[in-house]
Amino acid sequence: MGYGMTSPMGNDDAYLVCLNLRKQSTHELWCDGRSVCSTSYEGGTIYVLDLRRDPIAYIGDPLHSLYFYLPRQAVVEASEELGKKSIVDLAVQPDECFLDTIVGSIGQTLLPIFNTAAPANQALVDHLLQGLCVYMTSTYGGSQKRPDIVRGALAPWQQRLATQILRERLIDGVSINELAEACGLSAGALARGFKKSIGVSPHQWLLSRRVDLALDLMADTDVSLAEIAFNAGFSDQSHFSRVFTQKMGVAPGAWRKSLANNRRVEAA
CATH class of the missing domain: 1.10.10.60 (Homeodomain-like)
Structure with a gap:
């Protein structure tokens, strides 16, 4: 019967980069009050949630995922460092779930670090997360138009x-x-x-x-x-x-x- 719906994730000007460590047999997602995805996904894949779009998900199986919080301002700053000032968003739609070995490798590197409490590891964590931001910006950065909420749809x-x-x-x-x-x-x-x-x-x-x-x-x-x-x-x-x-x-x-x-x- 599953675990039910998630609580509202807020409306921050930021993204969640979701790394799925294991297969999920049911993945139902709503954004802006609209159903945008109803499928399964494989372990090792990623998807990106724009928190400005009020994402809500149904959890069917136990979650085995890593979530990276990425402020949009960090994307803008990374794009300026890359010399690509036209990048203002991550142009990935919420129904796109795909394999990315770079993000997967960063996640697998972080997992054993999270299991230790050594203060010296914080610098490594910061370095890896900064690298993730630059990678996501250079690979998936662009400009995207948010779809209008459908009139007559449910809240x-x-x-x-x-x-x-x-x-x-x-x-x-x-x-x-x-x-x-x-x-x-x-x-x-x-x-x-x-x-x-x-x-x-x-x-x-x-x-x-x-x-x-x-x-x-x-x-x-x-x-x-x-x-x-x-x-x-x-x-x-x-x-x-x-x-x-x-x-x-x-x-x-x-x-x-x-x-x-x-x-x-x-x-x-």
């Missing part, structure tokens, strides 16, 4: 509350009227705002989360598909099969068979 707190309620009621379900009342909206405004903000209706979003749960349950080969359908909140196995096939492009039985075949190949 960030409404998105957080609606998705939180949907997760808590994943099995039993929840009506649009209940969601709307919790968010202080009419049912129609909630439905329209949810789709504008996240890209799908509340019901489709709920079905996707049920499929995610079913995928986890299918790892246990001793549990039947009928039991999985029930435990994931579907009305019956037929309904589960239709939704799963629509979203995954393959029937659940074929998915499970492929999973078992892959395990046999890995074990061979």
Whole structure:
């Protein structure tokens, strides 16, 4: 069921450079009240959050990450030192998650330093962080236009509350009227705002989360598909099969068979 939504991260004129030390199976991110990313990411990858855009994330797995706080003024000063005065931002969109071996190497160098309390290490930490700032500026510096907030979209707190309620009621379900009342909206405004903000209706979003749960349950080969359908909140196995096939492009039985075949190949 995951760990829920993060608290607001503030609206500092700064960035968070996020180094993912391990794979995260669920990565859902909102900026400026809009859903900008809903995917997984691999260990060793990075993404950049602009704190001016009110980023909020859903945490599905335990976090194993390093976060580097980078004031935008530091980017501007680094660009001047590099002779590139046109650089005023890190031109990386929040839905971009990619491998960067330099940032990864800096992070791996810092990890053992953080585990010691030697005062002499502070100079090394400062040097590495200054190098990270210069590297990020020279590699990803530019100018970016912040997208306008979509009219009619849910406010960030409404998105957080609606998705939180949907997760808590994943099995039993929840009506649009209940969601709307919790968010202080009419049912129609909630439905329209949810789709504008996240890209799908509340019901489709709920079905996707049920499929995610079913995928986890299918790892246990001793549990039947009928039991999985029930435990994931579907009305019956037929309904589960239709939704799963629509979203995954393959029937659940074929998915499970492929999973078992892959395990046999890995074990061979």
